[in-house]
Amino acid sequence: MRIWLIAVGQRMPAWVEAGYAEYAKRLPPENPLKLVEIPAGKRGKGADIARLTAQEGERMLAAIPASARVVTLEVEGRPWNTPQLATRLAEWRQGGRDLALLVGGPEGLAPACVARADERWSLSPLTLPHPLVRIVVAEQLYRAGTLLAGHPYHR
8 A cells, every 4th residue: 555645745854754764764665755846826915825725725625636535634623543544554554545645735625635535634633834834744653653563662
């Protein structure tokens, strides 16, 4: 099973790229984490935010691999603690389908992306900056995997 992190935004600060890369490289080769960056629409005075978000959503939906399970990252999603995430990861692995995790831009996900979701996951009731979500997701997937493997990382 491959895991696709499909996220709005490009040219992240070096600390975001380094943090994401550190945890992504730790994942096992049978479950690689691949980042797909979706260009954000240009925001400025008078920008049609609903239209920009919808266009970003169209690009996100086009990037989802065929037959992948889709999980959106949303404040309103289901919160999982680490053991619960490990259980979900084990179930996703058993299902054999690729997994696409969708992270929206500054205004969140397009309604079409939310409608396409098989599941909705909340990292926190707090609104997190979307670049930080990349790092947190990669680390939490690594942590859940180590828990399943009996590795001491998760204590």
